[in-house]
Amino acid sequence: MSEAICVQGLTKKYKDITAVDNISFTVKEGHCFGLLGRNGAGKTTTIEIMEGIINATQGQVLYQGKPVDNNISQQIGIQFQHTALQDKLTVKETLNLFSSFYQAPLSQDELVALCDLDAFLNRDNHKLSGGQRQRLLLALALINDPKILFLDEPTTGLDPHARRDFWQLIKNIKAKNKTIILTTHYMDEAEHLCDDIVVMDQGKIIESGTPHQLLTKYFNEVFIYLPKSQVPDNIIKQNQWANIAGRVEIKSKNIENTLTYLMSKKIPLDGLHVKSANLDDLFLHLTGHSLREVK
């Protein structure tokens, strides 16, 4: 699979602050590429440099081997993290406005079908719900039928149902062989959508790979949780188990052995919860911060 984008030695400085610190990675064509990290990690700055919106202090971004030029806006689609739209225009008028900017826009019918806009096509922008608004912003990002799509925290602030709907839209778009670059706070989102991820912290890439590769690299165990009131203190101390919010966390490489041990100690298993490590645990492991905690 060929490279869609190659980022080489990218650095961005704002006076005394280094927002992005000499990072390099490649995005494969047709892949969904995730940039993960907490607020201020440098994700948005990185993709805005890739989009040609802001300039890098150092380094370069190559699209299929060529540097970014003025025509890049014809080839990429962007959904920004914070974007207001002209309040008094309807969804249909907004689509028409943005269509006029491009040489070969998708037809409105196609966009409406792709992003499921039919139900609110004649509604004013300022009357849209969070999910409807994100779908419109996605349609605007797709209006020029781009090969590469940038989505900057597209589901932040949406309810779980709207998030799931949005994920399905992204999967449909990905199935059309589009390359997607996604930043997110939500690890379940990254696990669900991304083929490759990089984890950023303080402007640097601290890990990269596929979600599966990274989880198996750092975690060969599962987490078992029990209410603390059911586990005697001397057993917690003896096994050096962690006490997290009224629950005992047991890291286990073999669930069967651990359960046998608990039963041998006559510890009741009511309220037992078993969880595999996820990207949130990975981030906690790599940086010492929980993503949700800092969010």
Added chain:
Amino acid sequence: MNFFRFFAVFKARNIEFLRDKSSLTWSLLFPILLLFGFSFVFSGDGRPAYKVGIITGVSADSNTQKQFMETQFIEFINYKTLNTATDKLSHHTIDLVIDSQNKQYWINTESSKSYLVEKIFSEQFSNYTRFKSNGTKIRYLDWVLPGVLGMNMMFSCLFGVGYAIVRYRKNSVLKRLKATPLSAFEFVLAQLFSRLFIVIFISSFIYLGCNFIFDFYMIGSYLDLFIVSVLGAFCLISLSLLVASRSKSEELTSGLLNLTSWPMMMLSGVWFSLEGAPQALKTFADFLPLTHVVAGARAIMIEGASLGDISYHINILLVMSIVFMSISAYLFSWNTER
């Protein structure tokens, strides 16, 4: 420059304005209410004192003249040419014209004020030849109309363009547009022409609508008036673009726009003539675009001036427009850096 992109933004901005009912209503109602208010409050000529025009360059009769010029409640205004002064007299803008070099004075036989000022004047100057003038009285409403429309135009141009651009910049509408092939030039030009269209449409609507009720005094060319209005609006929009060229703060821009608009509202001859004002104030007012818009429009409407007659105001508006536009184009920023 892509015309389709320009026209799409132009059209979108017009739709936005026309659907913003509170702004639209205010733009229409504010000047109409002012005009109605003035028509009731100043049903007379609206001037508190007598005004006497003096033809400049005269030195004769200095002692007696000095004594006369110290008369209370009479304002003395210098005129370079006799024609200008007698025109003002015939429009009831002033009450008497004195040319002491040739020992002549003019009164308006249809003005009660002129009659009274003549009584005071002729007590002291018995050797002057009397000339008569007459003409339709210019109501304060007719006089103030170009000022009210000009002021409305000024607020619409300054706040409608400058404030909107800063709001667009602050809430990232500009950033979203920058990510498209739309150029800054196309965007700015569309904002400019959209507002130009809106202010000319609204001003024409108010003028024509109110003309049915008030029958405004207009002896000049409507085409000339249109040209001055377009040029004035263009200049004010350019000034607004300059103020809004970089800022991301609505508060700062609001302050700057107020700082720009208030001196114009007070000193550009919207409400009262600056003819008798100190020279320093008149010089300052000359740097304000609205001064030239109002003076030009007023000269066309009341004096029947042609574009050639008001070329001074036209040239200044052109120069100001070029300067404001060039600097704002140079400074304009989408401001996408956080």
